[in-house]
Amino acid sequence: MTASNASKTDLIKSVAREMDTADAAAGRAVDAVLNGIAELATGRKLILRGFGTFEVRHKPARTARNVQTGLPVEVAARDVLTFKAARPRA
Template identity: 45%
Template sequence: MNKTELRDAVAEASGLSGADADRALNAVLDSITSALASGDKVTLPGFGTFETRDRAARQGRNPQTGESIEIAASTAPAFKPGAQLKQAVSKA
């Protein structure tokens, strides 16, 4: 499912127009992005938790040359599914 298909599903399930569903979906995604960028967690009970995780700097290897390279520390978004989501997916 891509973003357009998700927007259409939201519009159908909620009775909103496609444009209204698109604005609502964008608002939700922007809010999650903004919260993660400021270091907050976003918890949706039954669905899961969006959070950030810090990755330490480490040594890597260039697969083409075999040369050792330094991979910088970074912060990455992560998602931990909730129990209800896990259960729904495992039944599918």
């Protein structure tokens, strides 16, 4: 399986085609969905049945290495949003 890269603009254009609407309207729809997910996931976990699970995970501070110079770099602690897709129905 190979990964494919897409931008938010690509998603907006895809939604606009599917909805047969302007990019601006599709952009507002995409923003509304993403903002809703972010807002609901602040409780640390959001399960959308049939779609997947969004979960906020804490990553502690660590020392990484700059690959170009080899020097150590301090990476601050942070919260990251993860996603696990739901299993497809048989």
